[in-house]
């Protein structure tokens with residue numbers, strides 16, 4: 549096996565092992581979702597069984613506004629995880645993102661670590677994934693088509709991870725020309741092209757630039773959950789890269805908290821479909837993001853943890869977040885997702901102070 553393939557596989561394995569076995573969640577910041585308080589409705593005038601969590605996003609029907617956010621592939625350890633996540637997406641009518649798929653272009657064995665998800669989820673909305681940095685380096689439109697075919701993708705998401713590239717020991721913080729390449733893919737591909745961060749959030753200015761090139765949706769993937777500066781700092785420790793270790797510690801919590809990012813992006817691009825992710829950990833937080841203007845909500849780390857435990861605990865977690873979402877809907881009197889979008893909430897703390905620029 550060529551040495552670069554070995555390096556990629558090892559990096560992908562560490563990309564699962566570190567979030568699973570070390571604490572790389574936000575340390576000194578949060579999503580700010582705790583600063584959003586729903587207004588309780590003592591007269592919901594509906595029965596719990598009537599609540600309908602289904603929704604439509606980019607022309608596809610979902611049984612709940614939930615996406616298993618882009619995670620893994622490219623290492624044999626990912627096969628079982630993607631297999632379980634695929635099964636879950638199919639059974640629960642959730643969407644699912646795969647991890648960055650460039651590795652899958654290098655060998656059919658590695659391609660199988662991604663395509664197992666489609667095998668187990670023939671009808672689910674699956675999202676192919678490539679990095680903005682790879683686009684800037686010249687990943688071709690043809691290669692992108694191969695990545696889509698690898699999983700029979702319903703959409704493509706391009707991840708923007710300048711912070712991660714900066715801290716990663718072998719990272720390539722080269723972002724010149726990325727927007728132009730995104731624009732080219734929007735024009736060339738026949739599936740929706742979305743853009744996401746990986747845990748540092750999207751600002752209103754970036755959202756406007758993305759909207760102007762015609763992206764189909766934006767996933768804000770804000771701060772408050774998994775820290776990729778944290779993951780890469782721990783990888784830098786094993787490589788004794790002192791500069792990266794220091795940068796990783798200093799920028800561990802860098803970024804825009806998920807609620808703040810969502811509020812400002814919703815205001816900046818009212819017509820663009822939005823996914824909220826970054827630190828969402830339960831169905832009440834999903835409900836809050838929908839009320840703030842998200843169309844769908846993504847979770848990564850919680851699904852990874854449960855998938856690594858067992859299929860049973862993964863499915864139990866999915867059942868739990870669905871019940872939590874329904875419970876929040878019941879308590880605000882929202883019979884469906886459309887009602888939830890217009891339910892009333894109060895901003896407190898940082899969000900009320902105007903520290904997020906939502907006014």
Ligand SMILES: Cc1cc2nc3c(=O)[nH]c(=O)nc-3n(C[C@H](O)[C@H](O)[C@H](O)COP(=O)(O)O)c2cc1C
Nearest residue numbers: 617618619647648707746769773774826827848849
């Ligand atoms: C193990 C793991 C691997 C990830 N790999 C990718 C990736 O390959 N591509 C991507 O766009 N995002 C990736 N992410 C980022 C997530 O999609 C998400 O944006 C981020 O983790 C914040 O969500 P969370 O706090 O729920 O984990 C990964 C996250 C985790 C936990």
